[in-house]
Amino acid sequence: MVALVFVVVVGLPPAWVVAPSWSVALPLTGVTSGLVLSAAAVGSLVTRGALLPWVLVVTLATWLASAVVVSRRRAPRAGAPTPAPGEAAAAPGPARAWCLAVVAVMSAPVLVGSLGPATEYDERAVWLFHARWLWHGGAAAREAMATAALGWSHSDYPPLVPATVAGLWSVVDGGDLQLGQAVTSVQSWLVVVLAGVLVAGAVRRRAQLPVAVLAGLFAVGSFGIAGGFGTRGYADLAWAAMATAAAIAGLVLPPTPATTRLAAVCLAAAALTKSEALVTVVAVIAPLIALRWLVVQRRRALPGLAALVLAVAVGASWSVLSARFGTQAQRDITGDGLAALLRGDASQVDRVEPALRGLWGYARTTIVISTVVIVAALVLARRPRRELRLGGGWWLPTAAVGSFVVALAALAAGELDMDFWIGSAGSRLVIASRALLLAEVLVVAAVAVDTLVGTPRGVSPPPGDADDRLEAAVVDLTDRPLPASVLGRRD
Amino acid sequence: MLLLAAVAVLGVHALRGVLVTRDVASGPWRQRADVLQRHDACLAAAADALVAPGTRVRIPDPGPELDLKLVVDHLFGDIVVVDGDDPRVPVLDVRHDPAGGGCDGAVVELRRAG
Numbered sequence: 001m002v003a004l005v006f007v008v009v010v011g012l013p014p015a016w017v018v019a020p021s022w023s024v025a026l027p028l029t030g031v032t033s034g035l036v037l038s039a040a041a042v043g044s045l046v047t048r049g050a051l052l053p054w055v056l057v058v059t060l061a062t063w064l065a066s067a068v069v070v071s072r073r074r075a076p077r078a079g080a081p082t083p084a085p086g087e088a089a090a091a092p093g094p095a096r097a098w099c100l101a102v103v104a105v106m107s108a109p110v111l112v113g114s115l116g117p118a119t120e121y122d123e124r125a126v127w128l129f130h131a132r133w134l135w136h137g138g139a140a141a142r143e144a145m146a147t148a149a150l151g152w153s154h155s156d157y158p159p160l161v162p163a164t165v166a167g168l169w170s171v172v173d174g175g176d177l178q179l180g181q182a183v184t185s186v187q188s189w190l191v192v193v194l195a196g197v198l199v200a201g202a203v204r205r206r207a208q209l210p211v212a213v214l215a216g217l218f219a220v221g222s223f224g225i226a227g228g229f230g231t232r233g234y235a236d237l238a239w240a241a242m243a244t245a246a247a248i249a250g251l252v253l254p255p256t257p258a259t260t261r262l263a264a265v266c267l268a269a270a271a272l273t274k275s276e277a278l279v280t281v282v283a284v285i286a287p288l289i290a291l292r293w294l295v296v297q298r299r300r301a302l303p304g305l306a307a308l309v310l311a312v313a314v315g316a317s318w319s320v321l322s323a324r325f326g327t328q329a330q331r332d333i334t335g336d337g338l339a340a341l342l343r344g345d346a347s348q349v350d351r352v353e354p355a356l357r358g359l360w361g362y363a364r365t366t367i368v369i370s371t372v373v374i375v376a377a378l379v380l381a382r383r384p385r386r387e388l389r390l391g392g393g394w395w396l397p398t399a400a401v402g403s404f405v406v407a408l409a410a411l412a413a414g415e416l417d418m419d420f421w422i423g424s425a426g427s428r429l430v431i432a433s434r435a436l437l438l439a440e441v442l443v444v445a446a447v448a449v450d451t452l453v454g455t456p457r458g459v460s461p462p463p464g465d466a467d468d469r470l471e472a473a474v475v476d477l478t479d480r481p482l483p484a485s486v487l488g489r490r491d
Numbered sequence: 492m493l494l495l496a497a498v499a500v501l502g503v504h505a506l507r508g509v510l511v512t513r514d515v516a517s518g519p520w521r522q523r524a525d526v527l528q529r530h531d532a533c534l535a536a537a538a539d540a541l542v543a544p545g546t547r548v549r550i551p552d553p554g555p556e557l558d559l560k561l562v563v564d565h566l567f568g569d570i571v572v573v574d575g576d577d578p579r580v581p582v583l584d585v586r587h588d589p590a591g592g593g594c595d596g597a598v599v600e601l602r603r604a605g
Contacts (some may be wrong), residue, residue: 328574
């Protein structure tokens, strides 16, 4: 409870700036609190100062800036069109607050897993160890990062998860390992809930309750995909959920200023959570989102693309800072290994087949049964999806394949013993690709529910003006234009 | 039919989530964690008794072994881990005793030159 309150209190004001809706802003605090506290940790590192003052200053500054932004937001203009009777119930939009309640109540029991002792390997050797560095202040942390003898802890790993833990430690009960484990678990849970709520908000309001129930299944299932690591102090589910939320916002939901902000913030946070997340963001998810926005919006996509570039830059900034701090880290994957793989050197290419076999072993159930549903939806249910102005059914699976390829390349380019690596980390390497596939299945289910619930009499789908619907018609490379009968209809 | 199939996929994964949560909260994961917690506490007590605050130490590369990492984590802030091979700086290590001494066979030691 302490962990939840801390994350929500720190992250709510900036989350409200990103998404002024309780159903989205509350779970988004899992992302924004991490970003705020990462900034505080960087301040502490740069100045070699204590962490607590930076936590207070950065948090208060963020709250203040958020208050200014919210107060300056324009109220609806006088004379703006009001929804016709029944239209509100028919329009997609942010999920209602009780959707959040349904998803949260259904999935909260998974957090009981975080009540055990904090004893997992990476949890202690990497994440909570780094949190301890940061909690001891910038000088101690810089010294530890630059100590080669501590390089086994992957000193170059990004700061979001340990900074959140250290932030809480700096204000209450410093160094408590179980509290640290609880923070990471709550953070992962909130972002998983966020992904589910975003899908619930993609359908019309009268369909949102049943979709919220399905989103609850998705949230619990995400912790199943994480295989126990979701509540044991690991960062893998956190970044996978951030990447999935970003992908839903950028590849599924209609491109709007709100979804642009959401996608950018989640991408930046994912990239600041783990090294392979940065690669996945830069090489897979950000380019896919940019492509979709370019196709859908053309020149109007420029602000969104700028936001994406900024998000990637923020995510990549840690690598620059870390190098500047003289970080001495043992690296499982080196540039030489990757170059050898790309050159086709037998030493690395021979690792591809066992890596593929290992990853497939962990992901095959999700891949096979999700693919059946996704392909069936692509064949049978494209029109209802277009009517909701949602991105095509290929986007999330493409992101999933890309994420899988990144994991495969990492194993093949690396130098660790393959059996050891697959056995110790293989299941975690495919969390993101499995979560993306499961998210697409949730979208398919949500659209099917929306179709079943139907449109109220006298209301014409899709909502929005004709330009919006024309935009939705060319929504992505996989969608065909809407029929003229739909495009020609005016509300 | 499509909805049923999608719900089935979500349900299968949710069921897995429930089973995983049970394992973590009260099953094999929890039992292993409880054992490791006792082991961790034993190592911490041994390290506290052995290493005075402010001590500069070197450590060997622990490889995949976790025990030394737990000790260094516990002592972080009290000790200073340094690089190099200065023989005047003692080596903090965890030796594994086949006879089962120390903490289930893990013995925290501070080796000094000579």
